[in-house]
Amino acid sequence: MGQRIKIKALLQSGETGTEVTVKGWVRAFRSNRFIALNDGSTNSNLQIVVDFENTDPALLKRITFGAAVAITGTLAPSLGQGQSVEVIASEIEILGDCNPDEFPLQPKKQTLEFLRENAHLRFRTNTFGAIFRVRNTLSFAVHQFFQEKGFVYLHTPVITQSDAEGAGEAFHVTNFDLANVPRTDTGEVDYKQDFFGKSTNLTVSGQLEGELGAMALSDIYTFGPTFRAENSNTTRHLAEFWMIEPEMAFYDIHDNANLAEELLKYVISYALDKNKEDLEFLTQRLLEEEKQKPQNERSELSLLDKLQFCLNNDFERLTYTEAIQILRDSTPNKKKKFVYPVEGWGTDLQSEHERYLVEKHFKKPVILTDYPKEIKSFYMRQNDDGKTVAAMDILFPGIGEIIGGSQREERLDKLETRMDELGIPKDELWWYLDTRRFGSCPHAGFGLGFERLVLFVTGMGNIRDVIPFPRFPKNAEF
Numbered sequence: 001m002g003q004r005i006k007i008k009a010l011l012q013s014g015e016t017g018t019e020v021t022v023k024g025w026v027r028a029f030r031s032n033r034f035i036a037l038n039d040g041s042t043n044s045n046l047q048i049v050v051d052f053e054n055t056d057p058a059l060l061k062r063i064t065f066g067a068a069v070a071i072t073g074t075l076a077p078s079l080g081q082g083q084s085v086e087v088i089a090s091e092i093e094i095l096g097d098c099n100p101d102e103f104p105l106q107p108k109k110q111t112l113e114f115l116r117e118n119a120h121l122r123f124r125t126n127t128f129g130a131i132f133r134v135r136n137t138l139s140f141a142v143h144q145f146f147q148e149k150g151f152v153y154l155h156t157p158v159i160t161q162s163d164a165e166g167a168g169e170a171f172h173v174t175n176f177d178l179a180n181v182p183r184t185d186t187g188e189v190d191y192k193q194d195f196f197g198k199s200t201n202l203t204v205s206g207q208l209e210g211e212l213g214a215m216a217l218s219d220i221y222t223f224g225p226t227f228r229a230e231n232s233n234t235t236r237h238l239a240e241f242w243m244i245e246p247e248m249a250f251y252d253i254h255d256n257a258n259l260a261e262e263l264l265k266y267v268i269s270y271a272l273d274k275n276k277e278d279l280e281f282l283t284q285r286l287l288e289e290e291k292q293k294p295q296n297e298r299s300e301l302s303l304l305d306k307l308q309f310c311l312n313n314d315f316e317r318l319t320y321t322e323a324i325q326i327l328r329d330s331t332p333n334k335k336k337k338f339v340y341p342v343e344g345w346g347t348d349l350q351s352e353h354e355r356y357l358v359e360k361h362f363k364k365p366v367i368l369t370d371y372p373k374e375i376k377s378f379y380m381r382q383n384d385d386g387k388t389v390a391a392m393d394i395l396f397p398g399i400g401e402i403i404g405g406s407q408r409e410e411r412l413d414k415l416e417t418r419m420d421e422l423g424i425p426k427d428e429l430w431w432y433l434d435t436r437r438f439g440s441c442p443h444a445g446f447g448l449g450f451e452r453l454v455l456f457v458t459g460m461g462n463i464r465d466v467i468p469f470p471r472f473p474k475n476a477e478f
């Protein structure tokens with residue numbers, strides 16, 4: 001057998017009349033004659049024509065759905081519908097048999113729930129092939145965007161010291177024998193005896209360390225795994241997810257919002273360009289899925305239209321205070337349709353409120369700024385009104401919050417006062433405070449949840465379907 005060529009390349013530029021070798025998994029075998037072969041490079045299967053009269057019947061029997069095969073043959077123009085070329089096989093080798101009676105996947109539509117339980121095999125379906133190729137493109141596009149702008153990719157630690165924000169969402173990291181945890185004289189866990197000599201966690205965000213980098217390199221970004229032990233069984237939360245966190249010296253909140261909007265548009269446009277076929281497939285998938293829903297619950301725009309729409313429109317920018325006014329006056333609020341009624345200024349927005357603003361009121365992505373300081377983190381820059389901070393959340397249709405960010409408090413006295421008010425231990429964050437002591441400067445940054453981005457671009461409904469092996473409460477299989 002000759003040198004293997006991938007199916008995508010073959011379909012794009014194969015010369016008919018030449019001999020080719022392809023390898024992949026059988027998606028279908030019809031009439032003992034036509035193999036639909038897929039190797040994951042594209043959703044388009046390659047048709048292989050088998051000369052069954054001159055092939056050993058024992059070999060033909062082993063060409064089953066899911067089997068891995070290597071085939072050599074001549075590339076020829078196809079007479080059949082649905083493909084321009086096909087391979088007239090001269091040599092067939094079974095690389096891995098696949099017993100159809102035992103193989104969990106079947107050559108028919110299977111539910112996303114079933115495929116989630118078989119996440120080790122779901123890559124072999126068209127839907128998941130498309131999702132993970134799009135995910136790959138988006139992650140490459142993120143790097144390309146920042147690299148073109150001269151940002152430095154900074155690897156912030158995965159193991160961090162005590163959860164500084166005290167949100168209680170961090171997973172503990174310990175080397176203790178849990179059946180025999182050392183205790184101090186007063187009965188507390190004696191972390192001095194633990195591996196790091198102190199209590200440690202998996203990171204919930206690389207921001208604080210990212211800021212340290214920005215205060216010298218000017219512009220940095222992180223793109224790494226993030227862990228949150230929040231017990232939220234939603235379609236938008238994972239216990240392990242990937243976050244992109246740029247941090248820029250000399251940026252204010254407006255520069256921050258501009259960069260975020262530019263980034264989102266860049267990566268979406270990149271995927272539209274590079275993964276046209278996959279996104280067309282996913283658009284079709286969503287249309288089929290929505291046919292099951294009542295008319296009023298179907299989206300007005302198709303997936304491709306929605307992505308295009310996002311590129312062609314400026315994101316709506318308004319303050320939290322303006323948003324509260326809109327929500328208070330909204331029909332669902334007056335008719336008591338919200339699970340959480342919008343009453344006064346100062347409460348946090350629920351996902352239902354965010355989605356109302358984006359999907360019903362503005363019908364486009366929204367950038368909300370200047371939230372009450374009580375509902376935001378200690379490091380956000382305090383506005384002159386004494387009530388709000390320079391926070392910025394970006395809300396997307398079907399998703400809600402996709403980005404959370406802010407201009408950071410660069411003034412040492414203001415930062416320390418706020419930390420004292422919130423009871424955040426300054427001694428633990430001495431290194432963070434040092435940047436405000438030595439050459440402090442205005443700076444800003446944000447966190448983009450990578451899976452929420454993939455969710456939006458692929459049109460999938462559950463975040464567990466856009467990461468290869470999702471981690472969520474009571475699940476760490478595979």
Ligand code: ATP
Nearest residue numbers: 228236237238239241401402403404447448449452
């Ligand atoms: P939410 O209110 O939706 O839980 P958050 O306010 O906790 O989000 P941030 O702490 O601002 O989120 O994190 C930045 C971004 O990380 C969010 O905008 C979101 O895109 C993403 N994100 C946060 N938590 C999760 C999670 N558990 N799973 C996946 N993505 C997440």
Ligand code: MN
Nearest residue numbers: 228230232237
């Ligand atoms: Mn959260």
